[in-house]
Amino acid sequence: MRALAQGPTEPLRPGRQVPGVRLPPDPQHTPRAALGPGARDPRPGPPLRGGTDGGRRCVRDPVPDLHSLPPDRRQGRLPPGHRGGGRHPGRPVEPKTARCGDTPAPGRKEDPCMAEVLGYVLGPTDDSSVEAYTTRQPWPLHGLVRVQVEGGWALGQVTSTQADRPELLRPDQPDAILEALGRLGDPKGPVVFKARIRLLEERATPVPVGAMVVAPEWEDVKGHFVPGDPDRAWAIGVIRGTEAVAPYVPDDLKDRAPILEPGRPVTAAPGVPAMIDPDDQHQFPHIGIFGGSGSGKSVALRVLCEQMMLSRHPGVVLDPHQEMEFVRPFPDAGAWGRSYANRHEVATVGKDVAIDxxxxxxxxxxxxxxxxxxxxxxxxxxxxxxxxxxxxxxxxxxxxxxxxxxxxxxxxxxxxxxxxxxxxxxxxxxxxxxxxxxxxxxxxxxxxxxxxxxxxLGLFSAGKDAARWALDTIRNRKLAVLRGPGRTLEFVGQYVLQALYRARRAYRDAVEQGIPPAGPAVPPFWVVADEAHQFAPRNPEVRAATRGILTEIAQEGRKYGVYLALATQRPALLSETITAQLSTKLVLRTVRAQDLQAIRSETDLDAEATRRLPYLRSGDGYLSLAAQGRTLPVRIRAPHTSRRSQDSAWKELDQMVQADPLPQHLLAAVTQQGGVKPTGMGGLAQLLSRDLGREVSLDELAAALDELAAAGQLVRRDTPFGPAYELASDPDGGDGSEESSADEVMEEVPF
Ligand SMILES: Nc1ncnc2c1ncn2[C@@H]1O[C@H](COP(=O)(O)OP(=O)(O)O)[C@@H](O)[C@H]1O
Ligand SMILES: [Mg+2]
CATH class of the missing domain: 1.10.8 (Helicase, Ruva Protein; domain 3)
Structure with a gap:
């Protein structure tokens, strides 16, 4: 890229030839000058993208030089009589189309040099962003635009917008921006719309001041946003702000990202689909989803799982909320609804599968x-x-x-x-x-x-061996969904992931060294987990059996084709080592200051996007793609499937009581501690809250202990400080040498 001789921010001079940014020999020939200051074109303005020539201007038109205008016009005030309002009806000039009859470039639908001028760059500009102004109409937030640069065009996206009525705010001062716009060819209007535009690719030199900003062409957009082989890529949503390009997006692409808006039927993507290319995975392996409660994490994780199943990618899903099931078509998804019944298997740990x-x-x-x-x-x-x-x-x-x-x-x-x-x-x-x-x-x-x-905890109970089950499932190119209560899922999850990761590594190493592998092929696979901070907590004092294996996969899984897709509502609590390896991140609504701080330090979201995080709607977010080096505002698509509905709330309650993991966990904790003293209740409630991932109150704990005592599993002893509980008997038929008293154990296990 050639640097401008005059220095980066200096405006271009008349007569100087710069490809794509040609300057007029005479400033009076600028289109605006033809009408004179303050003049308004009586013809009604064209719609944004209407007509073949309306609203368009030959983008090879010269960019007028602001500084070459006569001083009186530079200083001149706007004449009175401007109407307020957002959209100015006037279209100032007949576009100069002297060289616009060129044959369209191959692949372009229309004459490349005809494009609608949306506004002008007035600066300041730098190598990756510009400030642009217009009096025509408000800039669409996140809208895609083309910015004239030395040698051609650069695609950019509006990252923030403003509207201003200069004469209200600055009644005594001539408004330089309105004047400058007038000279460049923008119709006069009392309202100035300003946009900050980020270029999708960095430039070697700043964008020239005075450059035009025009509507984008599909070919440019496609080149930037649609992977080489769109059939292999995952359309996980739509890029927000791309509605203007929607008419040009091929239907089959739009069809792959059905969008759900509250109170409206599901529709095809109203813009450019947001795509993740799984073939980038070997370089940028892991995916993270961050967002507060209700922000749309589980829906996004479901969408990712559906894409995995569509691509026949195998995986292991740790499902603490029992919601990852893909049988029932999403009721609102219309024709997009479908079932993935034969692309996944679900097993409950401690019941269907356990550790052999x-x-x-x-x-x-x-x-x-x-x-x-x-x-x-x-x-x-x-x-x-x-x-x-x-x-x-x-x-x-x-x-x-x-x-x-x-x-x-x-x-x-x-x-x-x-x-x-x-x-x-x-x-x-x-x-x-x-x-x-x-x-x-x-x-x-x-x-x-x-x-x-x-x-x-039921880890060694009867049932199929969990690792063998998962290995068979991934060999059949399916998702293996493991569900169960907190800690049990953690232990069995660790066991399964260790076994599968070792098997995959051994297989890959053998293939690489040209040795015949010991067993059948072990495919690459995904590891999916919701509430990932529970499986890999940042605080080393919080125990989690899965932390080690997840960290290992985060750091080395790429080599073996083992990839993570993790969702968490508490990014601030997720292991930093793992967060650092999540190269594709989807950030949804986040309100908590601590998590905003973590997102700020661990993603490349800019200040504007971070500022918006607390106000996003469910399903809206920012997709940060290391593979493309950019962050896109997206709306995640509607899922094809939904979690199973309950027949009746009361049946559900019965099931909840039957499936309540509290007694089991409580008994395990009492075994661990060798008993419970009255002073240990608070610590025990805390331990259980952590294990079960929900608040266990002292009252609930007391009731559960008494229930276990009533069932003969514990013995209650009343002391002056409150009840104490001991195990009813040694479950393994102790030999009488069991010396460990409750007190001894209490000292060993700190709370
Ligand atoms: N992509 C989306 N499109 C439309 N609505 C969504 C989307 N994602 C989430 N929602 C809405 O938000 C609700 C909560 O989403 P969910 O994924 O369960 O949140 P989280 O797991 O973050 O708590 C959903 O029930 C749905 O109504
Ligand atoms: Mg959720």
């Missing part, structure tokens, strides 16, 4: 037990003991038996002798022979408490 203990490697057992109560408390002693006790392909009961033998190593010989225990010691002689050096008793007890906790 026999499938766990020693390392996986370590990881599971470590994440049960927080990694920090996992000690090298525990790690070593699990290494000695765990044997591959053996059952959970065998592991428990071996643990019991190890514990009995701390008993006297008389206690060890006789009965079932002696038999067990015979059976696991290797453990018995190691004696006390396997681990101190407290270590073994701590391992057992962790194991009981996970068992009580």
């Amino acid at each position: 203990w026999r499938e766990l490697s020693t390392d996986m057992v370590r990881r599971l037990l470590a994440s049960a109560f927080g990694e920090q408390e996992w000690s090298p002693n525990m790690d070593a003991a699990v290494g000695l006790l765990h044997q591959r392909k053996q059952s959970l009961q065998t592991f428990r038996d071996r643990l019991q033998v190890a514990r009995s190593n701390h008993m006297s010989e008389e206690q060890q002798a006789g009965g079932a225990l002696e038999q067990l010691r015979q059976q696991h002689k290797d453990v018995a022979d190691m004696g006390r050096q396997i681990a101190p008793l407290e270590t073994l007890q701590a391992i057992e408490r962790r194991l009981n906790y996970l068992d009580r």
Whole structure:
């Protein structure tokens, strides 16, 4: 790009030839000059895009030089008698069309040099944005425009707009902007409309002052917004502000982004579809959706999942709200509604699928037990003991038996002798022979408490092995939707993701090294999660079994074709390491100051867009595409499917009571702590609130504890400070050496 000799912001001089920005030999020949100052064209103005010549001007017309106008006209005031109002009817001049008869460029529908002039750049300008003015009509926010630049045209988007009546605000001063516009050919009008326009691509030099701003051509727009192979790309919504180009967008493209507005039937995209190209994924792998409650995150995630299923991309969906089901056509979507019944499978953890203990490697057992109560408390002693006790392909009961033998190593010989225990010691002689050096008793007890906790969450209950189920599902190119209560989903999710990611890595590595892979092909896959901050919290003190594997995928998944699509209403609470890797971000309505701050620092949203975030409608947002280096205002399309409707609210209530995870989690927590003291109620309520992802009040906790006591699972003991609860019995038929009192455990587990 050639720089302007006069310096970047200096206006162009008459007679100087710059391709695309040619200046007149004589300022008096400017179109506006033909009418004289203050003159109004009596003919009615054309519609914005109407007619073949109306409202258009040859864009190869010279750009008049503002500075070359005579001083009297520069200083001149506007004559009285201007009408107020937004749209001025006048069209000032007969367009100069001397060279407009050129043959249209290939691919263009019409003569490229005829375009409607929307306004003029008066500056300040820089290499990526300009300020443009007009008296004709308000600028459409987010509207697409072409800006005249040295050597041609640049596509831009209006990022903010203003209207001003200069004579009201500045009655004593001549208005330079109106004057300048008049000289450039804009009709006189008392209202000045100003727009800030961001160019979609940076320029080497600032845009010349005096340049025209005209309506865009579809060919330009297409080149910028439609991926090379639109059939492979995902139309996830419409670019807001592109209505003016809508008549030029091919129907099949518009048809792929049905838009839902409140109180109106679903319609095809009223503009340019917002597209994500999944083939960019190897470079810009992961997608993040941020937005407050009700902003449209789940709908957006649903739309992404539908696109995955349309493209036959497999994936694992962690679905804490039990809403990711794609069977029922969206009732308002009309002909766009459809079902993806055979493109996904749904399984509830702890019921349909669980962790098959026999499938766990020693390392996986370590990881599971470590994440049960927080990694920090996992000690090298525990790690070593699990290494000695765990044997591959053996059952959970065998592991428990071996643990019991190890514990009995701390008993006297008389206690060890006789009965079932002696038999067990015979059976696991290797453990018995190691004696006390396997681990101190407290270590073994701590391992057992962790194991009981996970068992009580239903992790090892009957059901298909979750990892095998998910692997089969993705091999069939389907989405594997895993649902279940908070922590259970987290543990099983971790287990599944670890297994699939390892399998995929091993497969890719083998293929890359030219070694025959050990098993059938493992496809690339997506990992989708709503409420992602719960699966990968930023605060390292908040435990989450899935944090490790999600971080690993965020950092290295790209190499293996494993990609994240995460939604969260609390970007400020999502792991920073992960947020930093989300190269495609959709930001929806956000009100909370802390989250706005996180969005400001972790996305490339400009100040204007960030300022608008609290006021967006549900489904509206900004799509920041690292692949294209730009941020687009979008409206997410209507989904094709909707979540299952409930038959009756009362049936739903019954199901809620049956499916309430509180008692199960409570029992697990009491096992973990070895009991509950009156002083521990607050901490326990907090722990449960976090586990279940909802507020658990002290009253609710007290009622639940009493219910468990009534059911014989806990024993209630009244103390001067309130009730205390203990486990009714050791669930594993303890051997009497169970020394760990509630107090001891309370000290071990900090709250
Ligand atoms: N793209 C959209 N188009 C039209 N309406 C939407 C769109 N996204 C969300 N909405 C409206 O907003 C509501 C809340 O959306 P939802 O995705 O459940 O929000 P969130 O998951 O962020 O809490 C939806 O029920 C719907 O009425
Ligand atoms: Mg939601």
